[in-house]
Amino acid sequence: MSASSLPSDRLPRYDRFRSYEWNREHAPDPVDIEVPSVPGTWDFCGLPIESPLGIPAGPLLNGRWCLYYASLGFDVLTYKTVRRCFHPCYEMPNLQPVECGQVDEQTGELAASEKMQGTWAVSFGMPSADPDIWRADVEQTRRMLPDRKVLVVSVVATVESGQGTEELARDYAACARWAVDSGADAVEANFSCPNVCTPDGQLYQDAEAAAGVAAAVRDAIGGVPFIVKIGHVASVEAAGALLQAVGPFVDTVSMTNSVATHVRHSGQLLFGGQKRGICGAGILEASVRQLRLFAGLEQKGFGPVRFIAVGGIRTADDVRRCLEAGAVMCQMATAAMVSPDVAIRIRRELALQQG
Ligand SMILES: Cc1cc2nc3c(=O)[nH]c(=O)nc-3n(C[C@H](O)[C@H](O)[C@H](O)COP(=O)(O)O)c2cc1C
Numbered sequence: 001m002s003a004s005s006l007p008s009d010r011l012p013r014y015d016r017f018r019s020y021e022w023n024r025e026h027a028p029d030p031v032d033i034e035v036p037s038v039p040g041t042w043d044f045c046g047l048p049i050e051s052p053l054g055i056p057a058g059p060l061l062n063g064r065w066c067l068y069y070a071s072l073g074f075d076v077l078t079y080k081t082v083r084r085c086f087h088p089c090y091e092m093p094n095l096q097p098v099e100c101g102q103v104d105e106q107t108g109e110l111a112a113s114e115k116m117q118g119t120w121a122v123s124f125g126m127p128s129a130d131p132d133i134w135r136a137d138v139e140q141t142r143r144m145l146p147d148r149k150v151l152v153v154s155v156v157a158t159v160e161s162g163q164g165t166e167e168l169a170r171d172y173a174a175c176a177r178w179a180v181d182s183g184a185d186a187v188e189a190n191f192s193c194p195n196v197c198t199p200d201g202q203l204y205q206d207a208e209a210a211a212g213v214a215a216a217v218r219d220a221i222g223g224v225p226f227i228v229k230i231g232h233v234a235s236v237e238a239a240g241a242l243l244q245a246v247g248p249f250v251d252t253v254s255m256t257n258s259v260a261t262h263v264r265h266s267g268q269l270l271f272g273g274q275k276r277g278i279c280g281a282g283i284l285e286a287s288v289r290q291l292r293l294f295a296g297l298e299q300k301g302f303g304p305v306r307f308i309a310v311g312g313i314r315t316a317d318d319v320r321r322c323l324e325a326g327a328v329m330c331q332m333a334t335a336a337m338v339s340p341d342v343a344i345r346i347r348r349e350l351a352l353q354q355g
Pocket of ligand 1: 056057058059080081122124126154190192229256257258279280281283310311312313331332333334335
């Protein structure tokens with residue numbers, strides 16, 4: 001059967017019952033499938049693209065995964081967060097489905113579910129290949145990606161005990177420079193990972209440190225488009241402080257990484273009792289609220305910064321809502337992993353509505 005006639009439930013996807021390493025090694029080949037055009041003119045930080053649809057850091061474990069999702073109608077591909085050294089993945093489960101409605105900062109814990117119903121707890125710990133491997137892979141991927149597809153590389157620092165903000169900033173900056181030297185069209189610095197306890201995971205909650213790191217990265221990459229990825233921020237004070245701190249250095253802020261909660265299974269807390277980032281349909285409302293909060297502040301002069309909407313997006317209506325709320329681009333991790341043809345369905349609907 002040719003790829004274009006493959007039923008959507010037969011498209012290859014990440015297998016959550018297997019390890020991260022297995023999934024990295026078993027990346028699917030690009031498919032030859034019809035991708036509907038989206039009316040309008042789109043760009044990402046000035047780089048021309050064909051739709052406002054992208055994949056955030058996470059599902060694209062290496063260059064082959066980037067090429068696969070590029071063939072499925074995504075235009076901005078974010079290479080999963082990399083580091084200055086090899087870093088192992090947490091043990092399984094890396095993806096634990098949960099029972100929930102809409103999740104927010106008041107949600108203390110969620111029950112694990114056997115079946116994926118649209119929302120899961122994510123627990124990878126930001127693994128990374130050795131830099132020699134990811135740098136060569138980024139270089140090759142950029143060469144193989146079609147024009148008008150943007151390759152973003154997400155980076156994070158690797159903190160040793162006793163290190164302060166200066167070392168953290170130097171580490172982020174060095175990884176960012178390597179990404180650019182390897183051909184990345186844009187760099188994303190991950191300032192939020194609810195699944196790690198080190199300062200790199202909480203940087204978005206410390207405006208002063210975030211500004212220091214953002215300044216160092218900007219210095220290292222010159223005029224290359226620069227995104228900062230942040231976690232869940234619900235208060236106007238915290239949002240204003242963060243935007244003022246990073247605004248002078250970044251082109252775009254990407255939100256929301258996830259909303260962190262505990263997860264309980266058969267009476268026991270999973271993940272050693274630590275919180276994990278909840279991703280997927282259950283964080284859509286919290287993400288849209290946060291986007292509106294930041295976009296409102298930006299209009300009051302806390303900028304100029306543009307916004308990438310992430311968190312719970314899975315339909316054309318979600319995309320429209322996020323664009324109306326002030327985003328320039330919409331990215332999907334969970335929806336794209338569960339339904340690899342989601343961009344094709346959204347593009348078809350956007351074309352019909354505007355046609
Ligand atoms: C499998 C998986 C791995 C992820 N890994 C990363 C990562 O390495 N770096 C990062 O910034 N975010 C990571 N994320 C978070 C996503 O980029 C995104 O912010 C989150 O999943 C919310 O979007 P969604 O609701 O569309 O899944 C990961 C998410 C998933 C599902």
